[in-house]
Each structure stands twice: as structure tokens, then as C-alpha cells.
Amino acid sequence: MSRVRQVIPFPADTLGGDIASPTVLQVSRLAAHLTQWHACAPSPWVVKTVATDYQLQFWTRPPRFRGIISSTVRSEAATILREEIDSLLQKKAIRVVPTSETDRGWYSRYFVVPKKGGGLRPIPGRARLSEHRVATFHHCLTQFQLGHRLRFQTILRLLGMMASMIAVVPLGLLLMRAFQRRTLSHRLCASCHLWRRLPITASCMLIRPWKEPGLLHQGxxxxxxxxxxxxxxxxxxxxxxxxxxxxxxxxxxxxxxxxxxxxxxxxxxxxxxxxxxxxxxxxxxxxxxxxxxxxxxxxxxxxxxxxxxxxxxxxxxxxxxxxxxxxxxxxxxxxxxxxSGGPLVREWRLHPLDVAQIWDIFGRAEVDLFASRANAHCPLFFSITDHDAPLGTDALAHPCPDMLLCAFCLVEMIQPVLERVRRQHLSLILVAPWWPAKPWYAEIISLLAARPWQLPLRRDLHSQAGGEVIHPRPELWRLHAYLLRGQI
Incomplete structure (x- = not known):
């Protein structure tokens, strides 16, 4: 069990009851008026919750800490997820995890799914029926005994409970279809025949699969x-x-x-x-x-x-x-x-964090020589296929601007780029593999203006489709960033 407690100052008596002693630990404002709650004759669960605290129910003990799980979403989904988190923080339903507690506990992903009426809805990655719902369902099932006569309202109630559980019951819709067809065969109206009693016959025992042990506890x-x-x-x-x-x-x-x-x-x-x-x-x-x-x-x-x-x-x-x-x-x-045949070889995009580190080490480049709108890291860029690129297509067919350039290009384009840097005395940040056996690698060494920087290895080092498709073997590239300058 996970207990939710809140220690608060005692408020003025707004409900007409006695104010609790200030030496007593109050679970909530409601606990100060426990006598009045007893007088209302609520359910025992309500009295217990007011008197002690609310307990979050876990079916089993949560697993041990296995690392922080991050939820990654984009664009509209990110905004909706942030609004959901802000709302839960404002309601004090959740709290920011202190730094001292980040390496323990259990983490669950949050993701968004489309709503039927449009828009998106955030949901957690784990769902399980509460013990109260399971007990209520089983209590309703026990009334369906062969030879008994039950109200049509009770039969509809069981169907409604089945329908509410299909999200966490394997083949839940399939399991309820036969019982649903049997109920419809009576041709009764839900608003006019609620109190009519129907016999429980052998054909009504189609609910037997719902009595299987563990069916409702799988989550x-x-x-x-x-x-x-x-x-x-x-x-x-x-x-x-x-x-x-x-x-x-x-x-x-x-x-x-x-x-x-x-x-x-x-x-x-x-x-x-x-x-x-x-x-x-x-x-x-x-x-x-x-x-x-x-x-x-x-x-x-x-x-x-x-x-x-x-x-x-x-x-x-x-x-x-x-x-x-x-x-x-x-x-x-x-x-x-x-x-559609992707990923495309020329469309890989470096991770923005790695690009930011490159800018910090060598300075911010202003022109990207081989890019597209999907993978460009500079506002100005040449493209191989995009005719709407700010500087046009085919960087090697145009004079390069006299400013710091960058290039993350195809391997077969490295040699022509190096020749352009040497001939036109350009300054270029080149992101290329560390492959000393290649003939162009010696040319890179001769043009170096600073020590190369190796990009840290990460799963999403280069990606496409907004980060959804990642390169399967980034370690094969051994990417380095080289600051090159042509000799004057």
C-alpha cells in the first residue's frame, strides 16, 4: 500500500464541530469533523478514509527500481501531456520527485491516444481493476444460479460491468458476446421492463468464462x-x-x-x-x-x-x-x-544535444551544405533534392558563403567537400566517421584546425521522421566532428 498523507494547520471551525487538539496529526481537514461524518452514517470505507488516510491500492508489490523511464512525445502531444502534469501538480495528486529519491521507486510511462471526438487524451501505461470493482463483479455473478429468477435490471447491470472491463480482460468483447445475444433475444426494453424477472436457464450460464480465477487480475x-x-x-x-x-x-x-x-x-x-x-x-x-x-x-x-x-x-x-x-x-x-521504402540514406539527422555540444566547442555554424527541412540545424542550407531550400540545391555547384559552414554528408561526398575547403579556403565543421583506412581521412588530418571531438554514443544519435526512426547500428560510424580550414 502507498499512503497519501498531508500535515496541515488546523483551520477555523467552518462546519460547526469541535476543533481537534493541535497535538493530533491531522490527515485532512475532514478528519477534524469525524463526529459529524459518523452522524451522517456513511459507508465504513468513507469513515475509514476520513479518519486515517486514503490508500492507493496495488495488486502486487511494485517491481524494484530498474532505471528511470522517460516518456517521449512530440508537438501537440507534448503540450497536452504537460497540461495534464501541471493539472495533477496543482491538485496535489502528484509531486516533483526530489533529487535524493530519483534512483528508487517504480516509473511508468505516460502516452497519449486519440479521443473519439477528436483531440488527444493522456493515459498511463498501466491499468488494473481495483479490488472493489472485482469484488462487486463477483458478487453480481454469484446471483446467476441455475433456476433463479432475476430482474432484467440485474442482467443489464452485469452486461454493463462486463463492458467496462473489456480494456483489461483478454478477449473481453468476445467473452461477453454470447451472453449479450441471449439477453437481446428477450426483446425487452431497458426503460420499460427493468423490474421484469427472467429465469436463469442453462443457456444463461454463458457467463462461465468470467468466473475463471485470475481473469480480472491480469491488468x-x-x-x-x-x-x-x-x-x-x-x-x-x-x-x-x-x-x-x-x-x-x-x-x-x-x-x-x-x-x-x-x-x-x-x-x-x-x-x-x-x-x-x-x-x-x-x-x-x-x-x-x-x-x-x-x-x-x-x-x-x-x-x-x-x-x-x-x-x-x-x-x-x-x-x-x-x-x-x-x-x-x-x-x-x-x-x-x-x-514507403525508408529510411533514406541522405536524411539522417544528428541529435540536437550533440549539435549543441559541437557549437559550444567549435562555434555555431551558419550554413548547412547538405540538408533538408527535416534535418537542417542551420536556418540557411543547401539541399540535394529540395528546390525550396533557402540557398538552392547542390552546394558543390554554387559559391560557398564566407562564413562558418557545417556538413553531415554522404560518405561519397566527403572527398569533393574537402577539395572545395582546400581550394576556396573555407572554414567547415565536418561530421564524418573515424575511418583512418579511407583515402580521404589523410586529407581531413591535413586540414584540421582543432582537435577532433568524438560524438558520444547513444541509441538515437541519428534519426529520421522526427526522431521516431533511429539508426540500428550507430556504433559502426564512430562519428567525430572536425573543424577544418583551408590554408591561405
Missing amino acids: SFCKVVSTDASLRGWGALCDSASVRGVWTALQRELHINHLELLAAFLALKHFCPVLMGQHVLVRTDNSTVVSYINRQGGTRFLPLLKLSHSLLLWCSVCFLLLRATHILGCLNLGPDLLS
């Missing part, structure tokens, strides 16, 4: 898999790991909805080793895929029904729960890039 730790498909191929992301594939000629003839659902299936199979035994959330920009996963099939398209049937049965063995959520195409940048 959820959500692993997110983002997928996308195009007529060319498919791509997916999970925990910064990426995968992509290309469709066969036969698969390209399929409907795009079929390809999107197939992409989700292939992605789940690929990431199965890290998803095994977890609750999985599939993010896709295809609403049909979301419907066929969350509604556990459909009736309009037979090929999609067959594919979703195979997917759901396979997932029921591998995962605790599978859900899907819709994401706008403009926010699904990583999988979209992968499904």
Missing part, C-alpha cells in the same frame, strides 16, 4: 506498436525498434485495408519476442483496422474477417490483450516512412 502494461502500409510495402515501430517489408506482386493487388491489417499482423509477429505476455496497443492511421481489431472481426468484408480471425486467435495465445487506436496520418511519420 495491463501497454506495449505500443505503430504500423502503416502502402501499395509498395509496410513498416512498423516498437520501442524505437523498426521493421519494414515489401509486398509481392500478388499482395499489391489486394485492397489497401487488407494490406493495412496484414501489416499489423506481420509487425506483431516480428515483435512477438518483446511483446509476449503483454497488453499490446496497435496504432494505425487506418480506421478499418482499428474496427476489425477492437470489434474482433466484422461482417462486411469476408477477406478481412478471415485475416482478423487468424490475427486475433494468434494474438490470444501470445498476448494478454490486443487493442487498436487510430492516429492521424500526419502523426504516424515513422511507420509511413518505413512503408
